[in-house]
Amino acid sequence: MSKAKLMDYDKALELFEPVLGFEVHVELSTETKMFSSAPNNFGAEPNTNVTPVCLGLPGSLPVVNEQAVRYSISLGLALDCDIAPSSSFARKNYFYPDLAKNYQISQFDEPIAINGNVEVELPNGRIFQIDIERAHMEEDAGKLTHVGGSTGRIQGAEYSLVDYNRAGVPLVEIVTRMIEGAEHDAPELAKAYVATIRDIVLALGISDAKMERGNLRCDANVSLRPRGSDKLGTRTETKNVNSLRSVERAVRYEIQRQAQILADGGTIIQETRHWHEDTGATSAGRPKSDADDYRYFPEPDLLPVVPSSELIAELKAALPEKPVERRRRLKAEWGFTDLEFQDIDNSGLLTEVAATVAAGASPQAARKWWTGEVARLANAADVDANTLVTPEQVAELAVLIEEGILTDRLARQVLESVIAGEGSPREVVEKQGLAVVSDDGALIEAIDKALSAQPDVLEKIREGKVQAAGAVIGAVMQGMQGKADAARVRELILERATAQ
Amino acid sequence: MSDISEESVRHLAGLARIALTDAEVTALTAELSQIVDVVAQVTSAVDADTPATSHPIPLSNVYREDVVTDDVLTPEQALASAPEHDGSRFKVSAILGEEQ
Amino acid sequence: MSELIHHTAAELATALADGSASSVEITQAHLDRIAAVDTDVHAFLHVNAEVSLAAAAASDKRRAAGAALNALDGIPVAIKDVLVTTDMPSTAGSKILEGWVSPYDATPVTKLREAGLVPLGKTNMDEFAMGSSTEHSAYGPTRNPWDLDRIPGGSGGGSAAAVAAFEAPLALGSDTGGSIRQPAHVTGTVGIKPTYGGVSRYGAIALASSLDQIGPVTRNVLDAAMLHDIIAGHDRHDSTSLKHEWPSMAEAVRNANVKGLRIGVVSQLDGEGFQPGVLARFHEAIALLEANGAEIVELSLPSLEHAVAAYYLILPAEASSNLAKFDSVRFGLRVTPEGGGTVEQVMSATREAGFGAEVKRRIILGTYALSAGYYDAYYGSAQKVRTLVQRDFAAGFEKVDVIASPTAPTTAWKLGEQLDDPLEMWRGDLATIPANLAGIPGISLPAGLADEDGLPVGIQFLAPAREDARLYNVGGALEQLLVDKWGHTLLSQAPALKVGAR
Structure with missing residues (x-):
C-alpha cells in the first residue's frame, strides 16, 4: 500500500x-x-x-x-x-x-x-x-x-x-x-x-x-x-x-x-x-x-428501558470524580511540577501512573518508569505502553528498588524479562538471581580484591581526593555483574580509608 | 399509485439478499404495486398526533441477571448444523463487502 | 384400540388415571391412525414412533409409581413445525431448514415434556406461517379431513387437520393473524390464541415478533383449557412473556356460565363479505347465548377497516428482519452458485432457492415498508393504526365482557383456488387479525355447518388482554349448548376418512 x-x-x-x-x-x-x-x-x-x-x-x-x-x-x-x-x-x-x-x-x-x-x-x-x-x-x-x-x-x-x-x-x-x-x-x-x-x-x-x-x-x-x-x-x-x-x-x-x-x-x-x-x-x-x-x-422482542429516578440517583452518587478534576487533585497530591505532569499527559498514561501509585510505588517512581523506560520500550515495539506491563508490575519494580533489592540498572533488566512474560518482577529477581548483594561481607571481599589492583586509591582518598573511589566502585560493580549497591560500596570504601 | 418499478424490486431484493430471477422480478413488480396500493390506505387513516404502538402489551424494564446459565452450547452443538466449518469456526466463502 | 382415538384428551386422562388405558396404548392408537390416514391428509411432516413410544412408556412407568406429572401425563400431542424440538427436525415448512434439528427445545415444548405429554410428531404449515391454506408449505399441502379437495386453513392447517382427523387429541399451533383460529374454523375444531405474552415465544421460529403467539389446537374447549394451563406462564427467555398469575382455564370451562355475560357483536364483522352460511350459524349461536342469559350488545370498531392493511405492513416488515438469519452460515440450506461465488452471492442464491414465492413476496414487501423514505408512510402509519385498533377494543371492552364474530368470512375453499390472488386470501384474515394487532386473546370453536356447502363454520370470541379465562367460559358454555342442541359433536358429522388409503 x-x-x-x-x-x-x-x-x-x-x-x-x-x-x-x-x-x-x-x-x-x-x-x-x-x-x-x-x-x-x-x-x-x-x-x-x-x-x-x-x-x-x-x-x-x-x-x-x-x-x-x-x-x-x-x-x-x-x-x-x-x-x-x-x-x-x-x-x-x-x-x-x-x-x-x-x-x-x-x-x-x-x-x-x-x-x-x-x-x-x-x-x-x-x-x-x-x-x-x-x-x-x-x-x-x-x-x-x-x-x-x-x-x-x-x-x-x-x-x-x-x-x-x-x-x-x-x-x-x-x-x-x-x-x-x-x-x-x-x-x-x-x-x-x-x-x-x-x-x-x-x-x-x-x-x-x-x-x-x-x-x-x-x-x-x-x-x-x-x-x-x-x-x-x-x-x-x-x-x-x-x-x-x-x-x-x-x-x-x-x-x-x-x-x-x-x-x-x-x-x-x-x-x-x-x-x-x-x-x-x-x-x-x-x-x-x-x-x-x-x-x-x-426491536419487537425487547421492551423500553425506563430507569427510575432512584436508580439514576444511586448511580450518580457512585460516580468517580471527573478526569479534569482528578488530574488537578493528583497533580497536587503528588507534588508534581507542570513539566512533570505534562510528561504523564503526553504519554496518555495518567491512569496507569495513578494505579501504580495506588499499588505502592512513589509518585516519582511511577512517573519515571512509565514515561521513561516503559514508554521507550513501547515506542520501540510500536504499541501502547499499557499493553506491555500492568501498574501492579511497575509498582512492584519500584518497591524492589526502594527496598534496595534492585538497582535502576537491574530493574531495567527485570522489566524486560517481565515484558517477555517471565513472571512478576519478584519472580524474575528470584529466577535470575538478580538481587543486589547487600551482604557487607561479600562486598568487602570484592572491595579488597579491587583495592589490591589499585593500592594507591585509599591514600588518595585520605588526601581528600574522594572521587578516586569511583574507579574502585566501578571495578566492584563489574566484578559483581552490577548486583552491588553502588552507594553501599562507596560507603564501605570511605570507611576503610578513614579507619586506617 | 405506487412507485414500484422493476428497478426498485431489484434493489429491494439486493437489500434482502435474494437472487430473484427476471421472471420473479416482473411478477413481483406487478404484485407489489397492487398490494402497496391497498396497504397505502394506512397513511390516510392516521394523523401526526396518533402515537405508534410497537408492542401489543406495554411492559418496560424487563431484564436478566448478569449470570451465565446452562443455555450455553457446546462447540459441537454450535457447529452441528453448519453447512461448513473447520472444527471450531463456521466457514464461508470469500467476502466481497467490508464490515460496517 | 381405534376407539381410543375418538376420545377427548380429558377422557383419555381419566382412562389413564383409572388404569383402563395406558399411554403406550393411546400413543400406539394414534400412530396407527397416522399411518392409516396421513398419506391422504398429510398433517404431519415428521413422526418418530420409536421416540413417541419411549416417552409413552416412561409416562406409564411414572403413573405406575404414582408419580404422574399432570392429569395429561401420557397424552399424545402434535406440535406445529414452527416450534423447535431437540428430538425431531424443525423446518417451519421451509426448504431452507430441511432436516435441521435444534440444540434446544422451545419453551412450550419443554413445558409439555415436563408435564409428561408425549410428542407425536411435527405438523405441516405454510412456510414460516405465511398463508391461510397450508398450500405454501414447501413439503406439499395438508388436506381438510372434511373434504380432501379443500384447504385445512393456515398457517396451522397441519395441527388442525391432525386433531380433526383423530390423528392426535391435542396439538400446538401458532397464531400471528389467525393461524390457529382460522384452521379451527374450517376444520370444525377448537383453537385459541392466548393473550400476547401468555405463552412463551422462545423456540417459536419467529414470523412477526409483535404478533406471534403459541396456543392450543384441540377438538373441544376443555381439552384446549387443560393444554393452555400447561403451556402458559412466564419464561425468562422471552422478554415479552407476562409475569401474570393465570387462573385455571380448565376451571373456567368446568364452571362455564353465560348468565349476565355481555357479548359485543361487531358491526364491521357482520354482513358484507361474509358467506351466508357462515353468518347464519353465527347469528344462531348468538341467539342461543342470548336465550341462555347473555346480553348482546351491538358494537362498532371503525378502525378495523384499516386493520388488514396495517397488518400486511407490520407482518412483512418484522418478517423481513426475522428471516434474515437464514443465510447459509450457521445452519440450514447452502446453495453455491455454479462456479462458486462470494459469501454475498452464496447467501442470495441460498435464499432464492430456499424460500417459496409467498415468503419472498412478503420479505420484499417488508423490506420496502421499512426502507428509507417509506418508513413513516408505511410502517410508521401501520403502527399508528395499531394504536387505533387498541383504542377501539379498549372502548368496546368498557361496554362488553367479550366480543363475538364469525372467525372467517368463508368456509374451506378448494385447493389452488386462491393461490394466484394473495390479496383475496389476505382479506380472509379480516376477523382474526385485529386480536393480534391488539395483543388480546381469541378463541374459535365450531358453530355448525354452512347450509350451502355442508362445511364447518367457526365462531370467534375475543376478550381483553389477560382475560383468556373469559374465552374458556363463553366457549365452554356455547359448546355445551350446541352439543346439547345437536345431540352430537360437530366432528362426529365429518365424513369417514378412507383408512389405509395406500
Whole structure:
C-alpha cells in the first residue's frame, strides 16, 4: 500500500481548519453478553461462549442484561448526559457473516443518554469542551478470520472463518457532536479525547478498555474547511484505530492527505477509511452509498428501558470524580511540577501512573518508569505502553528498588524479562538471581580484591581526593555483574580509608 | 399509485439478499404495486398526533441477571448444523463487502 | 384400540388415571391412525414412533409409581413445525431448514415434556406461517379431513387437520393473524390464541415478533383449557412473556356460565363479505347465548377497516428482519452458485432457492415498508393504526365482557383456488387479525355447518388482554349448548376418512 501524497502539517493548517468527530465503542466488562447469558470473556476457544441467541438460531430471543444497562447509565452520567426517561432498542438490518441474525440490536431514535459533554485537557494545558451527542447501547459482532491470499486481509482471501464468541458482547457507542476550533491541536485532541474516555470507563470499572483487544475502538471523522469559508468539507471516517498513538497519527495523516488533495484541486470522497498501523497510512474502504439502508425499526422482542429516578440517583452518587478534576487533585497530591505532569499527559498514561501509585510505588517512581523506560520500550515495539506491563508490575519494580533489592540498572533488566512474560518482577529477581548483594561481607571481599589492583586509591582518598573511589566502585560493580549497591560500596570504601 | 418499478424490486431484493430471477422480478413488480396500493390506505387513516404502538402489551424494564446459565452450547452443538466449518469456526466463502 | 382415538384428551386422562388405558396404548392408537390416514391428509411432516413410544412408556412407568406429572401425563400431542424440538427436525415448512434439528427445545415444548405429554410428531404449515391454506408449505399441502379437495386453513392447517382427523387429541399451533383460529374454523375444531405474552415465544421460529403467539389446537374447549394451563406462564427467555398469575382455564370451562355475560357483536364483522352460511350459524349461536342469559350488545370498531392493511405492513416488515438469519452460515440450506461465488452471492442464491414465492413476496414487501423514505408512510402509519385498533377494543371492552364474530368470512375453499390472488386470501384474515394487532386473546370453536356447502363454520370470541379465562367460559358454555342442541359433536358429522388409503 503506497502512501498518499501528504501536505506539510503546518501548511495544511494554514489553508484549512480541521473539523473532527468521534464515535468511540466501549465494550462493557459484564459477566455475560448484552442479550444472552453466554460468558463475556476474551480469549476463549472459538464458539464456546455462545447460546442459541448468540448464533441467531431459529426461535431464539434476546433478553437485556441489567448490569449492562446500569453500566451504560453510569457512563452516560459520567459524560454529563441526560438519561432518557424512556429509551428503546431498534434493529439495524444488514447482511454480514459476523452478524448472526443479520441485524444488529442497537438503539436508534431513543438512545439511553443524550446531550453530554466531556472536558479534555491537552498536554499543553489547554482545556477543551467536547459535546457528546449521544451514547447508546448495542451488541458487538462476531470475529472474522480471512484465510488465504497474501495479507490475511479481506481482499484476496479465499474464505473466511467465523467465531461468534464476541457476538453480543455489550457495547456503548459514544458519539460526539462536530468538534471545531481544535486547530493545530487536532491530533493531540483526538488522542486526549480517547484517553479521557478510557480514563472514565476505567474509573467507572465498566470496561477493561484495552484498545489492543478491541475493548475500546475509535472511529475518527475528519473533514477540512478552507480558511475563510463557512462550508463544511466532505468527511472521511477512519475505522477502528486501535491504539492511542494511532488515533493521533491517523487524524494527523487524514488532515495532511485531505489538504493535499484539496490543494491539488481534487475532491474528498465520503468514505470509510482503514488505518494501517504498519504503514502509518489510511486506505480507502467502502464508499457511503444508497446501499446503506439499514431499515431501522423498533426491536419487537425487547421492551423500553425506563430507569427510575432512584436508580439514576444511586448511580450518580457512585460516580468517580471527573478526569479534569482528578488530574488537578493528583497533580497536587503528588507534588508534581507542570513539566512533570505534562510528561504523564503526553504519554496518555495518567491512569496507569495513578494505579501504580495506588499499588505502592512513589509518585516519582511511577512517573519515571512509565514515561521513561516503559514508554521507550513501547515506542520501540510500536504499541501502547499499557499493553506491555500492568501498574501492579511497575509498582512492584519500584518497591524492589526502594527496598534496595534492585538497582535502576537491574530493574531495567527485570522489566524486560517481565515484558517477555517471565513472571512478576519478584519472580524474575528470584529466577535470575538478580538481587543486589547487600551482604557487607561479600562486598568487602570484592572491595579488597579491587583495592589490591589499585593500592594507591585509599591514600588518595585520605588526601581528600574522594572521587578516586569511583574507579574502585566501578571495578566492584563489574566484578559483581552490577548486583552491588553502588552507594553501599562507596560507603564501605570511605570507611576503610578513614579507619586506617 | 405506487412507485414500484422493476428497478426498485431489484434493489429491494439486493437489500434482502435474494437472487430473484427476471421472471420473479416482473411478477413481483406487478404484485407489489397492487398490494402497496391497498396497504397505502394506512397513511390516510392516521394523523401526526396518533402515537405508534410497537408492542401489543406495554411492559418496560424487563431484564436478566448478569449470570451465565446452562443455555450455553457446546462447540459441537454450535457447529452441528453448519453447512461448513473447520472444527471450531463456521466457514464461508470469500467476502466481497467490508464490515460496517 | 381405534376407539381410543375418538376420545377427548380429558377422557383419555381419566382412562389413564383409572388404569383402563395406558399411554403406550393411546400413543400406539394414534400412530396407527397416522399411518392409516396421513398419506391422504398429510398433517404431519415428521413422526418418530420409536421416540413417541419411549416417552409413552416412561409416562406409564411414572403413573405406575404414582408419580404422574399432570392429569395429561401420557397424552399424545402434535406440535406445529414452527416450534423447535431437540428430538425431531424443525423446518417451519421451509426448504431452507430441511432436516435441521435444534440444540434446544422451545419453551412450550419443554413445558409439555415436563408435564409428561408425549410428542407425536411435527405438523405441516405454510412456510414460516405465511398463508391461510397450508398450500405454501414447501413439503406439499395438508388436506381438510372434511373434504380432501379443500384447504385445512393456515398457517396451522397441519395441527388442525391432525386433531380433526383423530390423528392426535391435542396439538400446538401458532397464531400471528389467525393461524390457529382460522384452521379451527374450517376444520370444525377448537383453537385459541392466548393473550400476547401468555405463552412463551422462545423456540417459536419467529414470523412477526409483535404478533406471534403459541396456543392450543384441540377438538373441544376443555381439552384446549387443560393444554393452555400447561403451556402458559412466564419464561425468562422471552422478554415479552407476562409475569401474570393465570387462573385455571380448565376451571373456567368446568364452571362455564353465560348468565349476565355481555357479548359485543361487531358491526364491521357482520354482513358484507361474509358467506351466508357462515353468518347464519353465527347469528344462531348468538341467539342461543342470548336465550341462555347473555346480553348482546351491538358494537362498532371503525378502525378495523384499516386493520388488514396495517397488518400486511407490520407482518412483512418484522418478517423481513426475522428471516434474515437464514443465510447459509450457521445452519440450514447452502446453495453455491455454479462456479462458486462470494459469501454475498452464496447467501442470495441460498435464499432464492430456499424460500417459496409467498415468503419472498412478503420479505420484499417488508423490506420496502421499512426502507428509507417509506418508513413513516408505511410502517410508521401501520403502527399508528395499531394504536387505533387498541383504542377501539379498549372502548368496546368498557361496554362488553367479550366480543363475538364469525372467525372467517368463508368456509374451506378448494385447493389452488386462491393461490394466484394473495390479496383475496389476505382479506380472509379480516376477523382474526385485529386480536393480534391488539395483543388480546381469541378463541374459535365450531358453530355448525354452512347450509350451502355442508362445511364447518367457526365462531370467534375475543376478550381483553389477560382475560383468556373469559374465552374458556363463553366457549365452554356455547359448546355445551350446541352439543346439547345437536345431540352430537360437530366432528362426529365429518365424513369417514378412507383408512389405509395406500
